[in-house]
Amino acid sequence: MLRIRIVENAIAESYGEQEMRCPVHLSIGQEAAEAGACAALERRDYVLSGHRSHGHYLAKGGNLKAMMAEIYGKATGCAGGKGGSMHLVDLEAGFLGAAPIVGSTIPIAAGVAFATQMRNEDRVVMVFLGDGATETGVFYESVNFAALKHLPIVFLVENNFYSVYSPMNVRQKGVNRIVDIARAHGMEAHQADGNDLDIVYQLSRQAVTKARTGGGPSLLEFITYRWREHCGPGYDNDIGYRTEDEFFSWKERDPVVAYEKKLIANGVVGQHEMDLIARDLKQEVDAAIVYAKQSPWPDLNTLPSQVYAS
Amino acid sequence: MLRIRIVENAIAESYGEQEMRCPVHLSIGQEAAEAGACAALERRDYVLSGHRSHGHYLAKGGNLKAMMAEIYGKATGCAGGKGGSMHLVDLEAGFLGAAPIVGSTIPIAAGVAFATQMRNEDRVVMVFLGDGATETGVFYESVNFAALKHLPIVFLVENNFYSVYSPMNVRQKGVNRIVDIARAHGMEAHQADGNDLDIVYQLSRQAVTKARTGGGPSLLEFITYRWREHCGPGYDNDIGYRTEDEFFSWKERDPVVAYEKKLIANGVVGQHEMDLIARDLKQEVDAAIVYAKQSPWPDLNTLPSQVYAS
Amino acid sequence: MNRQLKFSEAIREATDQAMGRDPSVYIVGLGVPDPKGIFGTTLGLLEKYGTTRVQDMPLSENALTGVALGSALVGMRPIITHQRVDFALVAMEQMVNQAAKWHYMFGGKAKVPMVVRMIIGRGWGQGPQHSQSLQAWFAHIPGLKVVMPTTAYDAKGLLAAAIEDDNPVIFIEHRWLHNISDDVPEEYYTVPLGKARIMCEGSDVTIIGTSYMALESLRAAEYLRDAEVSAEVIDLRTIRPWDVETVLASVRKTGRLVVTDTATTAFGVSAEISATVLEREFDSMKAAPVRIALPDYPCPTSPALSNDFYPRARHIVFEVKKMMGQELVADMLEDPLGQRLDVPDSSFKGPF
Amino acid sequence: MNRQLKFSEAIREATDQAMGRDPSVYIVGLGVPDPKGIFGTTLGLLEKYGTTRVQDMPLSENALTGVALGSALVGMRPIITHQRVDFALVAMEQMVNQAAKWHYMFGGKAKVPMVVRMIIGRGWGQGPQHSQSLQAWFAHIPGLKVVMPTTAYDAKGLLAAAIEDDNPVIFIEHRWLHNISDDVPEEYYTVPLGKARIMCEGSDVTIIGTSYMALESLRAAEYLRDAEVSAEVIDLRTIRPWDVETVLASVRKTGRLVVTDTATTAFGVSAEISATVLEREFDSMKAAPVRIALPDYPCPTSPALSNDFYPRARHIVFEVKKMMGQELVADMLEDPLGQRLDVPDSSFKGPF
Ligand SMILES: Cc1ncc(C[n+]2csc(CCOP(=O)(O)OP(=O)(O)O)c2C)c(N)n1
Ligand SMILES: Cc1ncc(C[n+]2csc(CCOP(=O)(O)OP(=O)(O)O)c2C)c(N)n1
């Protein structure tokens, strides 16, 4: 969780250098939902995601250097430079891919779960999506299919109240719409505080265990908040789609700080230890950025290749 | 209701002559849901439908001769022969159109309701769909939109258990999935016996009144049964996707006969009067078929016209 | 070796044999296991391979395309069927943004071996929403392959090759071909994607046909023989990648080009072929190229209208004679037999 | 009359004026009323026309396209916007099966006056799923009209004409044009759909451009002037119906044809234009036609790769010189300034 925060902050800081020449969607503020959910998975399990995927990639154990290099458009990037920030992949880590057409990776994840089920493999699939994605036709179709086939999948919704700059009230109605949709299909569903790492982990653990033991799919909706602008490194409270008050009320509920405090209060770790961990992580991230910057550009002859597999 | 039955039977009888050169989807067995729902509407209200639309067209007051001529591909057809059975239209009757891509007229109907609302018109929109259509992404998207905008619309689902030859259990899960989906969006929804004309009418009347008085959308799911084959004039219980037992149990619950019996039992009408009505209707239908057969073919120069409106 | 099989049976046999050879092949689609079995092309598979590998689905074409894709990512080889290409319009996003690009956009890390079967047709009052032919759309998308077999032999071999292929392959079947028979070997074989078939050799004009239009082109070549015109008919078989070299070689010989297609002419497949040939073989050309495909409006339902909607052999003959400077009989475009243009040969057992 | 306006402002002004003139015009799209206002093109409309006529929407492009259609059936004139054409892939069914055919399939009983605005672009690391250009798809569909303005003047006039039109019009804007200014009258005016604009006259070669490629074509014509080649540049402006007569007249004069496009070359718009010209003006042609558009793979994200993905003026110059038999300098395709090909002029204020 802290690692995601540090990586995202580092991206935000370096973005201004104009060397990351692709859009980035940072998830600062939402780390608990991402880290907590992935902590419930095994390495062999699969994760898919959408446009805001750095946190999911890292939480699932994706290679940090390959991610940074990808954002920098380098040959050493996880997609050889062809994908960029919105197309991360790390097959060894079970991060099967992220793609930015909202909603589109949801059925793909269901298909992965379908294959897993057909082959009787001991793997669970988790797909991350936002509140906006729950308005796409393909989301509902996928929920119906997963329920029908009793697939080993967890639909992990991070509800951060916005789709770009559009608030919930211009997009959805119904008090518990998202979980109720899942339940209408006979699927177990829970809504909970997405900024509380322990709660996220517990619910995710339950859902993953259920899926693993043949109990079928679940949907989890975690309420959280994106701190930075929708796309890009800055803040955008000033442009008027949300209030500073709202922003600060969420900033006070910083999931990273909250968990740190909890760990320290419970005596699991001391403040100094925490600082050391943070320092090490920062060094790791800085090294990844250096690695990315120093990596070679992809060779021009890779441009027309990989259109077709053979 | 009886009229729909008689028309559909006449189509079934004449189809073998091979002069109706287009697919037909008959709704024999489902007439109560169609007649009862449309009876709750005013002429100025709008209806849209899908592939199985003869009953909706007639119940809304669509011109019978124009429909028959359309099925026969004649110039006097309601779409000038360009549409056929799957593309009925009668603007004067408020039947805005039917189209056979499953699910597709649902958002179009929502759009009609949206316009009605924007212009503050006193009109309600009713869109007919089947149980299969509730699996299309666009159905859910439309329900979400209608609930969000509080549109004056009624989603009228005729659940006849089959999508072509596919039964519910290979397509959907959840005990009351269809109504629960609507409710998840904060929309009022009811499931009821679609073969009982009075029940259908009452629920439809409530939903229409609600929509008309600013109460927003509703979804009504009526359970019913298609007697004939999915597409075409015959029976197809023999091919194996459903049992004769099932078929006969529904045939015993014939909505037309049931209502006739009720009327007679309640002394509203006598058996002889009923027979006279049936005879008149049969004559009307026969005349419409003669009209259709005698009508001229569309002129070849209409072939490339009407691609663009001007 | 001289076993006759219908096109639809050839499709079924290819599916059956591919499923028998490779446990990762499965088939899903609306009605796949139902008693009609997608015009007979999937009959018997359920009994043989069971409900896991032969599946019906909810009326959710978009999600199910994604599901097929997802399963392919982890090693399955799905076949997904659509009874009309029109229905697949709801699934364009998955096919075009996702399936076509997945291999490229992840730098070759993953692959998507899947086959999307779609059916196109002609007439029978199906009307505007059940009669489109959208191969040009798919062919425009790098990352997809597009196959349109004509003969039963090719149907079997190309479907087998499509299933073996590691990429998303759009497999388009013309309903009027389903009942046409030819020699189809019993054993498993593949026909390579991307290779055209010269259906008959000729020296005066090159006629390109695909799918059902290859048959009309062949018929035209017969009529033309009587008029002392030697036509070479090429069945493209694969639209993307198409066999440029075979076509260019033919045009170098004939100097004349007629391209037919089952779809709307404007912005269609025939434009690409014509443009490419003219770019590459301008100096070989003795006459302006001609395209023969559908007119620029939707297909009407009434037989009185759709009758004149579809081009047939005599339209090809007419254009070729014009191109050769031969005398044109004024009424040759009218059908002497009064046969309805929207009704297939008697070998066809409708309905669609 | 000499007021300068940016393309994006021209779009906004056309929308504003159309809404002011006709109460049935409304605009809906993801982010339409948000603070960024679709790259500035919808800013201020909410304040002026209120929340009923200027609407955001759920992330449901398919349904909302149907909603727009439905409202048009009963007399509204919706404009629906998509920030990328790629996002509109989920809405193909409504546009192609429904909106395009509604008028025809009901025998002219109803009409669908609606405008679908879509944005295309170039580069900036948008990658494979945010960079497609699908005008060929829409142009292949009878019943749709397809407009692609280049100048701010045309953007305003063509959008106004599209809104007035009684048919579904696909209106495609290139993001690199949004910040380019030219003379735009304040008063309301329309530019007729279906008419090309001769951007500069010439006698040696006809260069067809649309949208952003019309600007590259113009630049190419300037370079060519130095090489004593007189190029006529035609901006098609409308892709369907396109202005065949203006193009043919030009080719009759020049005998040479270069067609550029913002999309994948294969099976694209440029094929239709090339094929039509060769069919109709074969005898006028002095050289083989050439198409200059995108290569046959998706757009990669890394600037090191996308740099070489997009054709520019010098690629056009190169092809024209070759066609004219002029000497070719070996390295002319390389950029002397080392300017990145995926970055627009300084007039562009990104990001996409
Ligand atoms: C089909 C589609 N429509 C629109 C977009 C543009 N878009 C990118 S992200 C986004 C918002 C998604 O909101 P949500 O799912 O809540 O995720 P969040 O950004 O809040 O993490 C939109 C509309 C898109 N990428 N795909
Ligand atoms: C998008 C789409 N997919 C498939 C079809 C083929 N199809 C026509 S009717 C139908 C069944 C629809 O079932 P339902 O909605 O329950 O209506 P019913 O036929 O029972 O009245 C199907 C699958 C279609 N027309 N459109």
Ligand SMILES: [Mg+2]
């Ligand atoms: Mg969100």
Ligand SMILES: [Mg+2]
């Ligand atoms: Mg049904």
